[in-house]
Amino acid sequence: MNFALILFLLTLATGVLWALDRWVASKRRPEGAPAPWWVEYGASFFPVILAVFVLRSFVVEPFKIPSGSMIPTLLVGDFILVDKFSYGIRLPLVNHVIIPVGEPRRGDVMVFRYPVDPSVDYIKRVVGLPGDYVEYLDKKLRINGVPVRYEPLPDYFHADRLYYSTRWREYLGERPHEILVDDIAPPFVTQRLEFPHADRCEYNRRGVRCSVPPGHYFVMGDNRDGSSDSRVWGFVPEENIVGRAFFIWLNFSDLSRIGRIQ
Structure with missing residues (x-):
């Protein structure tokens, strides 16, 4: 479901009703006569829907974490x-930049449209910037x-599956963050998809x-051995970027999770 499109269409429809009622219909009704219910409700909802559309499109957008690929930074059920x-x-x-403000930095936790299926949003950590040469060999980054x-x-x-992962503090960007590595998992990519610019990647054992x-x-x-990411499906184009995840605002299972994302 494309919620952004639905919200845009609702904003457009209620805005048209509001404009018609304000400048056309209200002037034709007898003085003191009520507006039809569908005009009254549509016009009254317009400011609220417009505010939500503007905030969600240009300021901040909520997401819920559906998988464990970002453990321990983000857990399943975190609302961010x-x-x-x-x-x-x-x-x-269209997601086209009209006012350049900044660019993703190495170490940012970024939400983006999944390159394989842009209708799906993904969240991962930015490791390589345009022009970088990234090596992930023997489960270590260069x-x-x-x-x-x-x-x-x-x-x-991992309380849900009753096993342990090796945990490291990784100094990738301006602030360190924690990562997990499963020592029994192989260091090589077990399967990968065909993706644009695949010739820029070299895979080995x-x-x-x-x-x-x-x-x-x-x-x-x-969660390095529990994540499908650029190693599997390739690079994230700039036009797929949604924004930077910065705050956990709720987790029904653990309220202590509320706070800034590292």
Whole structure:
């Protein structure tokens, strides 16, 4: 379901009713006569729907985390807010930047339209910027030939499946974040899809090396062995970007989760 399109159509329909009632229908009705119910309700809803449309399109948008690919940063059931203007003011629906503001930074948690199916939104961490050379070999990152720094942390316990993952603090962007690695999982990509610019990636038994093309980003989940990401389906085009995830505003199972996203 394309909620943005539905919201746009509702805004358009109620706006037309509001305009017709204000400048046409109200002048033709006898003084004191009530407006038809469908005009009254449609016109009265217009300011509310317009406000929601503007806020959701240009300021902030809510999302719910459906999978565990970003554990331990984001858990299934987290409700998050996505900043819609940090990466540029975009036209609704077409997602074209009309006012450049900023660009994704390495380490950002980014929401984007899944390149394989743009009707689906995905969330991952930005690892490689346009022009970067990204290597993920033996479950360690190198960016432009420089190894990313890691610090060991206590193992992470998955309560839903009763097993442990190795946990690391990774220094990728301006602020460190935590990642998980399953030691028994192979370092190589077990299966991958065909994707644009696939010739820029080299796969071997140790992992993958990719040269990020202009206007694209290489993203990965923090749950490294439980994430389908750029290693599998390729790069994220700039036009697919939705925004930067920055805040967890609710989790019904654990209210202590509320706070900023690292």
